[in-house]
Amino acid sequence: MKTTKNGLRIWIASASVVSFMGGWSLLAHAPKPAPLVTSSQKPSVSAPALAPLPTLQPLPQLNSSGSTQVQNLQPLQTMPQTQSFFPRMRTSGS
Amino acid sequence: MSGTIFNHELHNNGTSWVLKGVAWVLVGLLVIAAGALSYLVVASSPLGSILGSSLNQLFAIDSVQLMWYITRAAGLTAYVLLWLSTAWGLAVSSKIFDALLHRTVTYDFHQFISLLAVGFIFLHIAVLMADRYLPYTLAQVLVPFLSPYRPLWVGIGVLAFYLTMLVTVTFYLRNRIGSKTFRSIHTLSLVAFLGAAVHGFFSGTDSSLWVTQWLYAGTFLSVVFLTSYWLITTLQRKYARMAQNAQKQINRHAEG
Numbered sequence: 001m002k003t004t005k006n007g008l009r010i011w012i013a014s015a016s017v018v019s020f021m022g023g024w025s026l027l028a029h030a031p032k033p034a035p036l037v038t039s040s041q042k043p044s045v046s047a048p049a050l051a052p053l054p055t056l057q058p059l060p061q062l063n064s065s066g067s068t069q070v071q072n073l074q075p076l077q078t079m080p081q082t083q084s085f086f087p088r089m090r091t092s093g094s
Numbered sequence: 095m096s097g098t099i100f101n102h103e104l105h106n107n108g109t110s111w112v113l114k115g116v117a118w119v120l121v122g123l124l125v126i127a128a129g130a131l132s133y134l135v136v137a138s139s140p141l142g143s144i145l146g147s148s149l150n151q152l153f154a155i156d157s158v159q160l161m162w163y164i165t166r167a168a169g170l171t172a173y174v175l176l177w178l179s180t181a182w183g184l185a186v187s188s189k190i191f192d193a194l195l196h197r198t199v200t201y202d203f204h205q206f207i208s209l210l211a212v213g214f215i216f217l218h219i220a221v222l223m224a225d226r227y228l229p230y231t232l233a234q235v236l237v238p239f240l241s242p243y244r245p246l247w248v249g250i251g252v253l254a255f256y257l258t259m260l261v262t263v264t265f266y267l268r269n270r271i272g273s274k275t276f277r278s279i280h281t282l283s284l285v286a287f288l289g290a291a292v293h294g295f296f297s298g299t300d301s302s303l304w305v306t307q308w309l310y311a312g313t314f315l316s317v318v319f320l321t322s323y324w325l326i327t328t329l330q331r332k333y334a335r336m337a338q339n340a341q342k343q344i345n346r347h348a349e350g
Contacts, residue, residue, distance in 0.1 A: 001196060008203045016171055016210050021153075023167035028154035030303070 161225040165218050166300060170309075172214035173294050176258065177313040179207040180287040183280070184320040188327045208262045215255055247297035254289030257282050287317060 136142045150156055154163060182204045185191055191200045222230045234240045239249035261283045268276045291314050300306045 001199060004195070004199050005202050008199065009206050012203070012207060013210060016175060016214065019174065020167050020171040020214070023170050024163050025152050027163045027166050027300070028152075028157065030300075 159227065161221050162227060165221040165225065166298070168214050168218040168221060169294065169298070170300075170306075172211050172218055173290055174309075174313070175207055175211035175214060176287055176290050177317065179204060179211055180283055180317055181313075181320055182207060183283065184317070184324045188320070188324045205265050208258075208265065212258060212262050215258065219255075244297045247293055250289050251293030251297065254286045254293055257286035257289065261286060284317070284321060 136145055154160060157163070182200070186197070186200045186204055219235050223232070223235060228243060230241070234242065236252070238252040239245045241248035261280055264271060264276055264279045271279075291310060295301050295310050298306065301310070
C-alpha cells in the first residue's frame with residue numbers, strides 16, 4: 001500500500017511538473033491571444049470608411065500679380081440714408 | 095468529504111507530519127541543487143551552447159514576457175490540480191474508487207494533489223510579483239480587489255486562494271477540529287474551485303483560445319456532475335439509514 005501511495009505521489013508530481021513545462025513552452029510559442037471582447041473596449045459595429053475630404057485650390061496671393069487689381073478696387077462707400085420707413089396710416093377701405 | 099475509517103493512519107501526531115514535510119523539502123532542495131550542478135557542468139561544455147540555445151528557443155528565456163509565460167503556466171497547472179483534487183475528493187466521498195483502491199490510498203492522493211495545487215498557486219503569485227511588465231505588490235497580491243488589472247476577477251482569485259489554503263490546512267487539523275467541522279470546512283473547496291474557475295476564465299489572457307475554453311468548460315461540467323452524484327448518493331445513504339432506524343424501532347415495538 002505504501003508503494004502505491006508513493007508511486008501515485010511521484011507520478012502526479014512528475015506529471016504536474018511536465019505539464020507546467022509543457023504549458024510554459026506552448027504559451028511561449030502560441031499566437032498572441034486576442035483580448036476578451038467587452039462592450040467598452042470594442043465597438044459592436046465597425047465604422048464605415050470615411051471618404052477623403054475635398055481640398056480647395058489655393059487662392060491667388062494678393063501681393064504677387066494682383067496689385068493692379070487691388071489698386072482698381074474702390075473702397076466701399078456707405079450710402080447716406082435718405083429714406084426712412086414710415087408706416088402708412090390707412091383709414092379707408094372699411 | 096471522506097470517511098473516518100482510516101483516521102489512525104492518516105493523522106499521526108504533529109511531529110510526524112512536520113518531519114515528513116521537512117524531509118520532502120530537503121528532497122526538493124536536493125533535486126534543485128542537482129539540477130543546478132548538472133546545468134553548470136553542461137553549460138561549460140561545447141554541448142552547453144547548443145543545449146542553451148535550444149532551451150532558450152523552447153522556453154523563450156530571453157523574452158521580456160518570460161515571467162508572464164511562467165505565471166500563466168503555473169496558474170493553469172494549479173487550476174488543473176485544483177480541479178483534480180476537487181473531482182477526486184467528490185469521487186472518494188461518493189465511494190466511486192472503493193472497488194479499485196483502498197481508501198487510505200485515495201485519501202492520501204487527494205491530500206497530496208491539494209498540496210501540489212497550493213505549491214503551484216504560490217509559484218503563480220511569486221512570479222507575478224517578479225513580472226517586469228505588470229509587477230504586483232505584496233498588498234495587491236494578498237488583499238482582494240486591489241489589483242490594477244481586472245480587480246474583480248483577480249480579487250475572486252485571491253479569495254479562492256484563501257479558501258484553498260483553509261481547506262488544505264484542515265487536512266492536518268482533522269483530529270483537533272473534529273470530523274463534522276472538517277467536513278463543513280471541506281465543502282468550501284467547491285466554492286474555492288468555482289472561484290478559481292471564474293478567476294481563470296475572466297482574468298486569464300488565454301481565455302480567448304479554444305483550448306482554454308474547452309478546459310474550463312470540461313472541468314466545470316465534470317465537477318457539476320460529480321457534485322450532483324455526490325449529493326444524490328449522500329441523500330440515498332441518509333434515507334436508507336433513516337429507514338433502517340425506523341424498521342428497528344418498529345421491530346422493537348412489535349417485540350415489546
